[in-house]
Structures are given as structure tokens and as C-alpha cells.
Amino acid sequence: MRVVIQRVKHASVTIEGKVFSSVAAGLLVLVGVEEADTTEDTEWLCSKITGLRVFDDEAGVMNLSVKETGGEVLLVSQFTLHAAVKKGNRPSYIRAARPETAIPRYNEMIRLLSAALGKPVATGSFGADMQVELLNDGPVTIWMDSKNRE
Numbered sequence: 001m002r003v004v005i006q007r008v009k010h011a012s013v014t015i016e017g018k019v020f021s022s023v024a025a026g027l028l029v030l031v032g033v034e035e036a037d038t039t040e041d042t043e044w045l046c047s048k049i050t051g052l053r054v055f056d057d058e059a060g061v062m063n064l065s066v067k068e069t070g071g072e073v074l075l076v077s078q079f080t081l082h083a084a085v086k087k088g089n090r091p092s093y094i095r096a097a098r099p100e101t102a103i104p105r106y107n108e109m110i111r112l113l114s115a116a117l118g119k120p121v122a123t124g125s126f127g128a129d130m131q132v133e134l135l136n137d138g139p140v141t142i143w144m145d146s147k148n149r150e
Contacts, residue, residue: 001041001105001147002081004030005110007054007140011074013124014131021122026071027054028134033079033102034095041146042105046112049073054140062140066117073113076132077106078123099127 005027012022027123029049031079055064055071079102083091096107113121124130 001034001037001045002032002143002145003045003049003142004078004081005049005052005054005142006030006134007137008074009135009137011132011134013074013076013122014133015125015128019127020130021074023072023122025069025137026073027052027066027124028074028076029113030076030078030132031106032078033097033105034082035097035101037097037101037105039108039147042108042112044149045144045146046109046116048144049115050113052142054142072119072122072144073117074122074124075106075110075113075131077102077117077126120146122142138140 008026008028010022010024011028013020041115044118051065053065054062055069057063057067079096082096083093084095085091106126110121112121
């Protein structure tokens with residue numbers, strides 16, 4: 001499972017010209033699921049996301065998590081995070097999970113993040129053509145892969 005986490009001032013998802021969901025200050029999390037992902041991958045990433053200290057404390061040091069600041073999270077599925085570009089110029093998405101695997105994993109992540117934060121997580125719509133708008137704060141952007149836990 002791969003995620004791109006961006007600290008945002010605000011973010012939103014628009015589908016067919018209508019705002020589907022939005023958040024104020026917090027995190028925009030793009031998530032890509034692969035066939036080999038398990039509940040362990042989801043739990044590890046959710047723990048990292050909610051505990052990631054990327055928000056400023058009173059001294060202006062990135063020392064607080066989204067949970068500690070009461071920030072919001074917008075979770076958007078994005079299979080293109082598993083693009084393979086080794087050969088040629090056309091990305092291959094062979095490692096991205098099929099919907100029957102990815103949707104339950106995505107829903108599990110929504111549930112775990114909501115439980116950890118103690119409030120609902122905003123989402124995109126799995127498989128929809130979405131326009132994601134954000135104001136990256138910092139900018140702070142972090143990439144994580146549950147199969148490469150550096």
C-alpha cells in the first residue's frame with residue numbers, strides 16, 4: 001500500500017462539477033492499494049498517518065500530529081501510485097489491486113483513520129473521475145510504502 005501525504009490548508013474533491021467532500025487544515029492522503037496488501041499494511045499506515053508529526057507547535061517546530069491538532073483528513077484512492085514506468089513511456093498499472101481487493105482495503109482505511117482520529121474522514125469516490133484541489137501547506141509532502149518501511 002502506498003500513500004502520498006500532503007499537509008494542507010484546505011483540500012477538496014469535485015466529481016461531475018460538484019464538490020463531493022472537503023476539509024479545512026489537515027492532511028490530504030492519496031492511497032494506492034496493491035493485491036498483496038493486508039490488514040497489517042493498512043494498520044501500519046493508519047498509525048503512521050495519524051501520528052506523523054508535521055504540524056507546528058507553539059515554537060514553530062513540526063512537532064504535532066493531525067490527531068493532536070484536531071486537523072481533518074481527506075482520503076482519496078489513487079491506483080496510479082502503483083504505476084510502473086521501467087519500460088517505455090506508458091505506465092503499467094499491473095501492481096494496482098483490482099476493485100474487489102482495493103475497495104475493502106480502502107474502506108478499512110477509512111474506518112481505521114476515523115477511529116484513530118475520533119471523527120469522520122472525508123473521502124473521494126472510489127473509481128470516479130475526480131478533481132482534487134488543495135493548498136499544500138509548507139509545502140509538506142511525504143511518500144510512504146507499507147512494503148518499504150524506512
